[in-house]
Amino acid sequence: MALDDRKRAFKVVGTRVPRPDGIDKVTGRALYGADMSAPGMLHGAILRSPHAHARIRAIDTSRAEALPGVKAVVTSADFCRAKHSFNQDALDHCMAREKALYDGHAVAAVAATSKSAARAALELIAVEYEVLPHVTEIEDALKPDAPVVQEDRRARNAPEGTHPNVTHVVSFGHGDLEAGFARADRVIERSFRTAATHQGYIEPHACLASVTPDGRGELWCCTQGHYYVRELCADFLGMDTSQLRVTASEIGGGFGGKTTVTIEPVALALSRKAGRPVKLVMSRDEVFRASGPTVSSWSDIKIGMTRDGRITAAQAMLRYQGGAFPCGTVELGAMSAFAAYDLEAVRADGINVMTNRPRQAAYRAPGAPMAIYAVESTVDELCQELGLDPLEVRLKNAARKGTKSAYGPTFDDIGLVATLEAAKAHPHYAAPLCPNQGRGLSCGFWFNFGGNTCVTLNLDADGTVGVTEGNPDIGGSRASISMMAAEELGIPYDKVRTIVADTASLGFNDVTDGSRVTFAVGLATIEAARDMIRKMCARVAKIWDIDEEAVIWEDGCARPAGPNAGDFEPMSIAEIAAIANKTGGPIAGHHEVNADGAGVSFGVHLVDVEVDPETGHTKILRYTVFQDAGKAVHPDYVEGQMQGGAVQGIGWALNEEYIYGEDGRLQNPGFLDYRIPVASDLPKIDTVILEIPNPGHPYGVRGVGETSIVPPLAALSNAVARAIGARLHELPMSPPRILQALKG
Amino acid sequence: MQFAAPRSASEAAALLQAEPGDARVLAGGSDLLVQMKSGALRPDLLVDIKRIPGLDAITAEDGGFRLGAAVPGARLGEHAGVRALWPGVVEAVELIGSTQVQGRATVAGNLCNASPAADAVPALVAADAVARVFGPRGERDCPVSDIPVGPGRNSLAKGEFVASILLPARPKRAADAYLRFIPRTEMDIAVASAGVSLVLDEDGRCTRARIALGAVGPKVLLAEEAAHCLIGTKLEDAALAAMAEACSALASPIDDKRGTVAFRKQVVGVLAKRAAKIAQDRAGGTK
Structure with a gap:
């Protein structure tokens, strides 16, 4: 979708309107991941490896299961094999399978009627570890005798003799380097090191999961992409994606760190086993040891x-x-x-x-x-x-x-x-x-990045507009999306409200990442608004009994144009909305796109x-x-x-x-x-x-x-x-x- | 776990004495509760001393001030007398945690928690403060420097607790200062620190000096040799350099996630030097 030809004077875009989440956030009313609760809810807790590298020989959960208040204990045995290796890696990260691969790696989890019972149960889980040599630094991991973190993961395109810890080998570029360096007056070579850093979001990962005996699932969680969470969790639990509905909470920071799953599949598995809703909230210690960081x-x-x-x-x-x-x-x-x-x-x-x-x-x-x-x-x-x-x-x-x-x-x-x-x-x-x-x-x-995006606009009877989009708002996107809808429709910003829909309410949306939302969701919103405008113009053409092409949209109103210019009083969006149910039914705009051209x-x-x-x-x-x-x-x-x-x-x-x-x-x-x-x-x-x-x-x-x-x-x-x-x-x-x- | 909030010091001592398991004193709780929440401590008994009459007061005594063990740090900064007499102690206390934490944290708790990096402790040692310890056999006074003995360990016997701390009187033309190094500007823990207390004569010459160093040993260090370098001087560059060097030589820090041995040894001298200049200025020695 290309830049509009006409130079336009923006009315809403470019202004500094109030943010729609401001009051809720400053008054503490906003609902984050840990704010969700349900009747009969259990509290989950995760047992984590104290070893950087250890084979898990056996896990005995019987004493934990016998503790009063404990309703479920899960290990990797409670999950399906994932569809492909990337997904399996995501699952293995959430729950260690054969080996604990790092300090803090989850090895088992419990759900109990209280937090203290859940914590007490963790101490009763007996894990038999065979501690293995570990490696945490790049230089060390490349040494010939370095421990192999996971077998059979060496990059397929790696040259003969490459260390089995090397999983990717990439190369980009063009031109004749040798000739280039020969032309230089000064050539320098330097080595640099950067430490791993954490995204440092204020809100730890948190979720509430509920799986009913008939196999339907509900998941509320703080995430940058609830469609992706649904896809992964459904895979790990062997569910149809349509049977798992994921709703994104407000998010207290993500910065990329909440673009995958961490505890969500575990909460679902616990809930399925216990038959009751389960809440899981990570501590800061767990966030640092087992989520993020960067490379x-x-x-x-x-x-x-x-x-x-x-x-x-x-x-x-x-x-x-x-x-x-x-x-x-x-x-x-x-x-x-x-x-x-x-x-x-x-x-x-x-x-x-x-x-x-x-x-x-x-x-x-x-x-x-x-x-x-x-x-x-x-x-x-x-x-x-x-x-x-x-x-x-x-x-x-x-x-x-x-x-x-x-x-x-x-x-x-x-x-x-x-x-x-x-x-x-x-x-x-x-x-x-x-x-x-x-x-x-x-x-x-x-x-x-652009990516897959789906947006719906609904015209309400009072002439205001609801925008339904599917990307958690981590950087002000609800405001920007409302602004672009208002701009396109020619109505004030405060006549538009944008909400983030759950996975059952709107088509697929890629994760909020790649700086994509204001671009791609904005683009889809503009197109959905134009779709709605076309429908409103058609409706008005019918009322006026003139050709659809003879109705144009200007400043929030349908106006007669061409040979009919001036024949009718313009109809405002509110007037069109008021009689929509008698003139052909509800009016909505929609657009779906895999957006290119970010x-x-x-x-x-x-x-x-x-x-x-x-x-x-x-x-x-x-x-x-x-x-x-x-x-x-x-x-x-x-x-x-x-x-x-x-x-x-x-x-x-x-x-x-x-x-x-x-x-x-x-x-x-x-x-x-x-x-x-x-x-x-x-x-x-x-x-x-x-x-x-x-x-x-x-x-x-x-x-x-x-x-x-x-x-x-x-x-x-x-x-x-x-x-x-x-x-x-x-x-x-x-x-x-x-x-x-x-x-x- | 049992919780008790006795109304007298002797009742508190009796409770602490009688508990066969792990008994802990709760004042502000800014160290204790954090350790309990993290699972590092699981006490059998908590004795809250905040309801013992008198422990919540700052009282004038012989030209100095007695700080009750339950006085939150924030109150020191609001007390004009303490501020004027021991500004270095007050500035140290005002570095503990955050404003919110200072609303709960107590000076006595900072001392008894026995962290080598505790901010109040070098300032208290430099000030020659005295802890009044209450126990099953009554009261005893003890220099604050003898309370901590190593990281997380103090010298208090079973049943004993610090009931108050005396900041002594001091002559005119005397002042103190405290500085710590942190990589950030607040909400952090000292990588090295120094408290300096000076007395000057009419000519601005240093007649007495006490220098205490934090986070460069298992407990606070009293740098007597370094202090001696300042006696008889007007804190000229040479004297300060000798003093800093003596501090660095005395320091016996460890390498850890917060800093290296070399870094701490150097910086503790720099801090002592800078704190001494501030104390000198406060004592009127640069006028």
């Missing part, structure tokens, strides 16, 4: 540059670990690594390595931040060595319309150059700095830091985000996405990390020692929204949710390097590491 990485970058700043060749070798299962995130890293550059010779290789860590979940632009951190740090070091302005070098090499991207496609209209120009013109870039301060810059990129997104971040030379503490002084939104439907939300991504990236760059002990156990499964930034750590994150219309959306909308987490890692690293005169090649840049670097 950790170890990457080598080689870039050649001429004296005047033209990149002649660029090469990357990325090694990611995404936990104890095959994980394709490295492919997205290899594709995005050099996306910001127009390169004649480029190659990005990647491998994924299994380790004894939890199965990674998507995290905001999955795979891109760590790859682009490595690339943008190397480019910055070249700029320093050659005495070049880092912004000018980005401009000189920037991808633009017509550039053949490093991952294959040729770019259409993209906003990178405009975004760089905006950063260059901004007062931030020229502001003076004091001693111990440094300024860092980085580009960022994300593909964005339109890639670029961003540029500028940051000033000050490093305390005696303690290695980094203070963020100033931060500005420049990002192309295509068209900002609700600028508050767009700015919120830009700020939120920047803040998560700041945490990733400075302090957040999964720390494993020698015993393979996670050392910091809590917010005290897993340090996300607190409000007082941050200045106001300034934002500059660019609007370079996406040719693939009627209003030009691009997804904005993910790009913003990509640049902060390198922006911070580059700023710290310039502040202290030494470069760290590892994240997080915690104070001990900075102090170490300062000592040389």
Whole structure:
């Protein structure tokens, strides 16, 4: 679906209307996953492996089952085999089958009449483990004698002799690297490491499941995609998808981490066995040990540059670990690594390595931040060595319309150059700095996604409109969707209400991911509104007894046009709605689509830091985000996405990390020692929204949710390097590491 | 689990003494309840001391202040007298947890919980505060530095609890300060910390100094040699550098998820130096 031809003056889109979930959220009335309850409900609890790697020889649940109040105990034996290996991995992550693959891996679960009975029952489950050697770090997992995390999972395209822990081997690029490096005046090669980080959503995973003896299921859960939850759970329980209805609660953050299942199949299995509804709520400790996180990485970058700043060749070798299962995130890293550059010779290789860590979940632009951190740090070091302005070098090499991207496609209209120009013109870039301060810059990129989408609009008798869509609202989509419906229909925003339907009420919708919702659901909403307009015009044509084509829609009214112009008084949407039941019945609009043309997104971040030379503490002084939104439907939300991504990236760059002990156990499964930034750590994150219309959306909308987490890692690293005169090649840049670097 | 809320100190001591299992004292509960919720502790008896008369009061005593064991930390910051006399103790208490936590957490609890990283403890040790311990055999006074003996362990005998803490009087031209290092700016736990208390003479020369270091050993460390480096000086750069070096030398930290040995040893000296400058300034020594 293409950008509308006509230049339009938006009336609703682009304004800052009140958010529809605001009152509920600030008054505590919003219903999150753990707020759901049902009569006769049981409380579930999960027994988790204390070992990083262990064969499960036997599980004896008899003593737990005998405990008063216990109504069901389940293990992997209570689930079906999944349809294919990807689904089986998702199931095995929820409940260990033959081996416990990481510290915190679920091995059994109970449902009981009270939380304390459920907890007591866990202690009565006897698991016989055969503890196996474990491996949690990428380097170690690649050593010849490293423990094999799962047998027979080596990538089919891996060269002979590749370690069995390597599950993916990917490669992208074009051009003659050797010739490119030969043309360079300076070539540098650097290695980088990034730690695994957690999405850090405030709301732990929670759900309420109810399976009746006739095999029907109901599931309420906090998720980014309840259709996908339904598909997986139905598979694992051997149910028809139509017999399982999933309703998404309000969501207290997801950032990609709630795009799969964690506890939902377990709650359903417990409910089926107990014959009663079961609520399961994860603790924060469980969230850290057994959900999320993102991948950790170890990457080598080689870039050649001429004296005047033209990149002649660029090469990357990325090694990611995404936990104890095959994980394709490295492919997205290899594709995005050099996306910001127009390169004649480029190659990005990647491998994924299994380790004894939890199965990674998507995290905001999955795979891109760590790859682009490595690339943008190397480019910055070249700029320093050659005495070049880092912004000018980005401009000189920037991808633009017509550039053949490093991952294959040729770019259409993209906003990178405009975004760089905006950063260059901004007062931030020229502001003076004091001693111990440094300024860092980085580009960022994300593909964005469209995907399967289904939307229905219903015209109510009073002329107001209900929009039914199927994507949990994690970033303000209900407001944006209502705004686009109102815009199209020519009615005020407050005459539209958007709800997120359950899986039985609307056709399939892809997960809320890939920054897809405002783009794809917005696009479907616009089309559904146009469908409704056509029906309203047809209805009015019938009333006026003129041709359908002679009725047009303008400012929320049907008007006679062409030869009939002026013959009839316009009919408003309210007037049409009032008599709909007498003129042919209810009026609704609908659209379903597998949306293409999401339109890639670029961003540029500028940051000033000050490093305390005696303690290695980094203070963020100033931060500005420049990002192309295509068209900002609700600028508050767009700015919120830009700020939120920047803040998560700041945490990733400075302090957040999964720390494993020698015993393979996670050392910091809590917010005290897993340090996300607190409000007082941050200045106001300034934002500059660019609007370079996406040719693939009627209003030009691009997804904005993910790009913003990509640049902060390198922006911070580059700023710290310039502040202290030494470069760290590892994240997080915690104070001990900075102090170490300062000592040389 | 039993819960008791006695109305007298002797009743509390008797209850604690009589329990054959794990008996715990509950004041603010900001450490105890968290440990119970996580499953790390499963006490057989909780003795809530908040209803014992007098334990909820801050009272003036011999030019200093006695803090009842049930006084929440937030009350210190609201007490003009304590603020003026021991600003370093108050600023340490105001770093514990968060504003909400300070509404419950007590100074005595922070001491008895015996975390090496406890914020109030280095400031109390620097202040030479004295704990009044109540037990089955009555009262005894004990320097606060002798209460914690190692991570999570204190020196209190069966049946004993800290009933109050005395912040002593001090001369004019004296002040204290407390600093900790955390990677963030709040809601965190000290990676290293230092409390410094100074007395200056009319010329601004340091006549007495007490320096206590946190999170760099199994318990709070009193850095006597470091303090000695300041005596007779006006905290000139050389004196401060010697003092910082002595702090670093004394520190015996561990490597853990919060920091490294090298980092903690260096930073604890930096903190002591900076805290000393603040204390000097507060004592009027830079005017």
